[in-house]
Amino acid sequence: MATKDALIAEEGTNFGGSSSGDIAVFDKTAEVVNFELEPKPIGLTKEQLEKYRNDPFWKPVRTILFVLFWLAWVLMFAGAIAIVVLSPKCAEKQKPDWWQTKVSYQLLTATFYDSDNDGVGDFAGISQKIDFLRKIGVTTVYPTPVIKIHKDEYFNSYDVVDHNSVDERFGTEEQFKELIDTVHNRAMYLVMDLPVSTIDLSHPWFESRDESKFVIAKPTDPGFNESNFYPFHGANNIKYLGYPSSQNPVLNWKNADVKSTINGAIQKFLDLGVDGFHIDHISQLAVDSKGRPNHDEAVKVLEELTKSVQIYVESRDELVDKKIVLFSSLKDVEDLHVKATETGLLHYVIDNSFANLDEKKCQPHVAKCVHDALNAAYQRHEVAKYTPHWQFSNSEASRLASRFESATAHLLSFLQLTLPGANSVYYGQEYGLKDAMSKNGEFKQMGVMQWYPAGKDHHGFSGNDAPIFFPESDDKLELDNYNTQFETENSALKIYRKLAKLRQRDEALIVGETVRDELINEDVILFSRYVQAVNNTATGSTFIVALNFGDKEQKIDFSIEPASKLIPSNKDLLNAEISVVTANVTDYRVRDHHNFVESPLVLPPKQAVLLKL
């Protein structure tokens, strides 16, 4: 652009109101300047502005503005800081303890993975397979048993013969320690059984006929004629208390040696790094003269026991920051557990009521039966005010997939992983493993963990190609193993994994309240989970779980009761996200959004959908 000095804006003349259009333009360089293209500039030129540079009026104005700008800035900044400092500190969210949110995985040491090809699973085998568990969202490993048990027994951890050593058939103490370290390296936890009230008949204490360590009845004692007392080494003038059968003599917790031995064992395993203990059969910690549980006394003994754990943990620098969990199972005496949990002696009690349901007991409507079981459980938890810990399958009863047909079992696992509280899964449950057939009909729920389809390596359990002691499944489809399902999209294992991870990630599933389930058409179970705030609003996300246990397609209309009761007041279903679906739900794709106000949720038979609002 050529230099042109437009004089249009000469100070003092332009305020007269003359419009810029008719002001002459001097073209100093006599170059042709095209006026049509651009309107004439109105700004002052450099020369015109020069005199305002150090003008006694404008210079101070500039300085003042400069100061004002920074003053305002400092005020704004100070204001922000002041609000930050002065605003009341937000209460730290109550963080749930680790065991309240983790998914615990109970496995049988003997049948999980055989690393040395001797036909029996071992600690090193669990270490080797730990990443497979981590991958599917398992956070707590619970191997059963660890402590040395009777030589003819592989599974029953109550058959203790030496509290102070690990069972050498499963590996050395170093290997167990390695397993603990492997688990901890992955930010996972390890818990184990610690039988405190009974031992095996072959335990040296019993074999050496040390009466003082057992609950004994002489002919004059009231218990002598009770059916749960058995002759002590065949003697007819002395009997011992057995629980649950004659195989397991009950220990006398008044005996100092018993106390110190068991406390010693606890300390030893704490030192190895164990994160918690399953302390069961606590009803037998104190009994009356007839051998019946004495709850108040038992609680006192338990208190002594837990206190000694606590004192020990606090005395050791490497343990003091750890939270050691102590838990039990409901199968024993319920009232006692409630008491123990209320007094804070036990952190939780496993609710295994679902582990005993089966298709037969649940006729004609599984959903109704599940609904009732849930209600009973909720009532228990409400009264006792403890965090529920769900177990739908365990080593003491037939596997979930054998008690129910596969699709139903899958739905039940889906349900389990969406319930509030903690979860315990039994190995194989994650991919729908069924009971295996052994020759004598025993060990059916104790078949080997199947890693691969059937083959010479016993479904990947052991490299030992000779026949092994533990049964394997004979399913012809070869889908009931970890690897096949891991490679299949939407397999039971994959859905298990999705749910296991989701429930440890989303606040609504970690600590969210549950709106009691509704039963629809006898076949559908429907409930929601969210963190409740005032006026039934939800903080964060809301999950709606819909499970169709029936054989017919079901439509759920959320605009009418009872389904509408599940929706928090600040949420609607205009744009619900599909969070998880079972394999045969074809209408909805995960992460798609649907409007369930205009159209109902359609659930194909034996399928489930998890919605996120």
Next chain:
Amino acid sequence: MNEKEEEVSLNQIKLKPRISLFNGCTIIIGVIIGSGIFVSPKGVLLEAGSAGMSLLIWLLSGVFAMIGAVCYSELGTLIPKSGGDYAYIYEAFGPLPSFLFLWVALVIINPTSLAIIAITCATYALQPFYSCPVPDVVVNLFAGCIIAVLTFINCWDVRMATRTNDFFTITKLIALTLIITCGGYWLSLGHIDNLVMPDVAEGSQTKLSAIAMAFYSGVFSFSGFSYLNFVTEELKNPFRNLPRAIYISIPIVTIVYMLVNIAYFSVLTVDEILDSDAVAITFADKILGTFGSKILMPLFVSFSCVGSLNGILITCSRMFFSGARNSQLPELFAMISIRQLTPIPSLIFLGGTSIVMLFIGNVFQLINYLSFAESLVVFSSVAGLLKLRFTMPENVLNARPIKISLLWPILFFLMCLFLLILPFFHSDPWELIYGVFLVLSGIPIYVLFVYNKYRPGFIQSVWIGFTHFIQKLFYCVPELSSS
């Protein structure tokens, strides 16, 4: 600036070439990499479905950006004017289309995006001091402070502004390097599950429409690759440095994006990433513990935002400057401070409107309507390049310093066309209608204030008075180059 220097510059009041190659690279990288990669690198993943597919899409988006950048390097050297897209659209299609672009940028895109970035910045900067959500009023005050300081720096000295930009771009890259290193370390420990079969491909989308949408969001993560073209005139040796800065920066950004995504995937599963409110923070929580997620990462995120804010301030103020020089915006915007040699009025306008936006809460959704306008702009620029290749006089064309094969602009044109049409099949049609409406709302403004040269006397005199007032206040004059 001392008296002597000022004396030297007396006859040449214009924006000086002070941006080096290095500064140019940091501007491009700083503008492209905003808070997105830290907070929500989800758009691609959501549509792509799997880690493997999304990495592929990121790579393709990088390739797309590179092709685009090649075209822009030719545009930038063919039309060596500040103003970027604006200047190119002006050259190729004339005043009205370029004014419409200026209009949406002026009233909506720039102020709102600056305000949004400042809010993100303030939110994360304050997070270490709060255990619960930070109150809005504090965020807004703090965001205002950040914009004000950056505007001040930009007014004060171009060199200071570019240094600020260097600093924050480098911290941004350090933060991303930290993420990449952590991810690499995690992978080296053997945590490769998410990146090997079957998980890496699980959930992959095979529908073409979904892949196209994934690509669409991938491309938006690269938007800003043309921002250095806004300041062409201030580049030292622009014919050499503009293309170089582009060729260096885009591959760096692509590689950084890919590696950061790999790092995320090494630690987090697809579901975890999609469920996270702030991916980098979830990532840090898993791998660096509380210090990483509560203090380090939020600070990095806010630093990254400061960098983007500063880059946008530098570049967009030049766009207004360029518009005013073409008489499409009030002359004030083309004024340069005599002392500072910075476009103070347009910077203050930009900073000021952004601060105002902070306090008018519900305008933010406007920007959603304009993603369409953004792709329209890039589309128009490259269409302009094609047009100019055929309409410009031979001698000008032959003299251009960078000659790329016609294949690239044609390819890029087709890709942009595709991106422009795609939302019509997917998005809410109302969103597009609003977008078109916002763009067209510039037409009456154009007719009234730009096309129409007549001004009623009293308005004109008030306006002149105002212009002079601002000039005196900031001691600034229109660009003046001595010949």
